[in-house]
Amino acid sequence: MSTKHQFLSQLNPALTKELLADSTTVTFEKGTEILRQGQYVKVVPIVIEGTIKVFTRQEDRELLLYYIEPNESCVMSFSASLKNQPSQVFATTEENTTVLLLPVSKIPGWMKEFPDINTLFFQQFNTRYTELLDTIHHVWFDSMDVRLYDYLVKKSQVSNQNPIKISHRQIASELGTAREVVSRVMKKIETEGKVVQRSQGIEIL
Amino acid sequence: MSTKHQFLSQLNPALTKELLADSTTVTFEKGTEILRQGQYVKVVPIVIEGTIKVFTRQEDRELLLYYIEPNESCVMSFSASLKNQPSQVFATTEENTTVLLLPVSKIPGWMKEFPDINTLFFQQFNTRYTELLDTIHHVWFDSMDVRLYDYLVKKSQVSNQNPIKISHRQIASELGTAREVVSRVMKKIETEGKVVQRSQGIEIL
DNA sequence: AGGAAGCGGTAACTACAGTCACCACCTAGA
C-alpha cells in the first residue's frame, strides 16, 4: 500500500523493515472506541488510512481536541506509557480506519538503534501541541458562530465531503454545547450565507 | 549548585559535561520577556532556578498556559525549531530566573550520541501536553470561582508564598478576564471562607 | 396503520461573565 510508504519512507529502510516486522496492522470500523480516558496504553498507533478523533470528556460534556489523519501518529500514547500514566483523553475512529500498532516495549530499542525515529516523534509531538493550542484559542477567544463554522470547514476537509452528513446532536457533542445552541447558531450562519442546510446534509458555501 | 545537578544527574555524565560546555547560563530579572509570539527560537531553555510563565494572547486578551519550574525545560522551543516554526506563545520570568540555554544546533548530535536525552525530552513534552490539557479543562468546564481559586492555589505553590502579593488587574490578565470580574468573584470566594484579602496580599485558607 | 424514536426548530427563561460608569482609598512625586 503506497500510503504506508509515504510515512515510512522518511525512515531508514532497516528501521522500516523492523517496524513492519514487529507491529500489527489493524482495521477498525467507523465509530469504534479505541482509547478510553484512564486506560493504560501499550501501543503507539500510526494512522495508515482513515481518521481518529481525539476528545476529552467531563460529566457528559465532551470537547473535540483534534483529528489524527493518515501518516500521523498518536504520540501521546507513547509519552503516557513512558511514565506509565493512564490516558487523559478518548479516541474513536471517525471512519473505517487502518492503523499500524507499534508495541511500546520495542520503541526504546529503536530509538537507540535508529535515531531518526526521534525526530519523527518530536515532530508529531509538536503537531499535537500546536493543535491543542488551537483548540484553546477556539474555545477561549471565539464565539459559537465562529467555532461552528470553523468546525464545519475542518470536518469537511477531514471527511472529504462537502454536503456534510451529520446531525446537530453530534455537532453539539463535539463542540461541547447543546443541540439547541447548534440549531440556533446554524440558522444564524445560514442567514449570513455561509452554509446551507439541505436534506443531503450541511453544505459549506 | 546542587539544583543544577538534580536535573543533570539523570543523564550520562559525559553528556552532562558536553551540555555544560556548549550551553550558556543566563539570569533574567523578574518580569523579563524572554519569548514573543511569532519569534524564531534557536535555544532550548532549562530552568535552573526561578519560574517562567508561558501564556498566549489574542487582541489584548491573555491566557496563562502554564509555568515552567526548576528542572523543567521549554521543549516546545525545540520542536518549533525543528520545523523552523515561530513561537506560538509568549514567555516571561515570574521572578529572577536562571536558565541553562542549550543551542538547538547541537541537540541532534547529542540525541544520536546520548539517547538518554530523548527520554528526558519526551517526558518534558508529556508534561507540557498534560498541562495544556488541564488548561483546556479549566477554561472550558470550570466557572470563574473555581478557576480563580485554583489559580491562586497554583500561584501560591509556584511562588512559594501564602499571602500572595498580586493585584486584581494582574490576576484578571492571566485568567483572561476583566478586573471587575476578579473583584466580584474574589469577594464571593472570600465570603465562602476560602481566602482572605489583607493588606499583605491574598491569603489562602 | 399505528406508534416510537430520532431529527431539527423555536420561544421564553436563566445564569454567568464582560462592560460601563463611577466610587473611595492610598501613596508617591512635584
Next chain:
DNA sequence: TCTAGGTGGTGACTGTAGTTACCGCTTCCT
C-alpha cells in the same frame, strides 16, 4: 500639601450561551 495614578469595590446593564419545554416532521419497525 495637593494631585495624579494606581488600587479595589459596586450597581446597572448587556450579550452569549445553556436550559426547559414544547412543536412538527420523517423514518422505521411491528
